[in-house]
Amino acid sequence: MQILKTHYHPDIQTLENKTIFTRLATRSIATYKEMILLMYTERYEDYSLPGGGLDLGEDKIEGMIRELEEETGAQNITNIKPFGIYEEYRPWYKPDFEIQHMISYCYTCEIDKELGKSNLESYEIKNGMKASWVNIHEAIQHNEKTMETSAKKGMSIERETYLLRQIVKKIF
Secondary structure: OOEEEEEEOOOOOOOOOOOEEEEEEEEEEEEEOOEEEEEEEOOOOEEEOOEEEOOOOOOHHHHHHHHHHHHHOOOOOEEEEEEEEEEEEEEOOOOOOOEEEEEEEEEEEEOOOOOOOOOOOHHHHHOOEEEEEEEHHHHHHHHHHHHHHOOOOOOOHHHHHHHHHHHHHHOO
């Protein structure tokens, strides 16, 4: 799968002599006309692709399907195809490592427009996460405004906005 971008958080000056934790994740790209299925997170005021970390030894496609079903209630997931990899280095705020190396494997897929019941984790519920079909251009504008004006923005908004722009270029 092609690497779309390697991003270094502004606080990362060097990788030399640093302890690095690698986390593998998946992101799902499900579209319908001008709409895309996204997660809105109230805490960070942003839209993101459904997805998350892979369990140890978990197959990437199986993990993508699991995360998509859990977060959105997506049903009848078919036609899964590689879209690209977004790689990032960012600070790790736990004592065991200094840097997190996140590798997000992104896949396009088709799903039923009607969503079933999601099964969010407690922290996702606490953060106010909710799945919805959104106009992709409006989602990009919303994230751009959040990046410019909000003190609440999380570290993932740059990744998510970059990926949404790539989706517009390659799919819409």
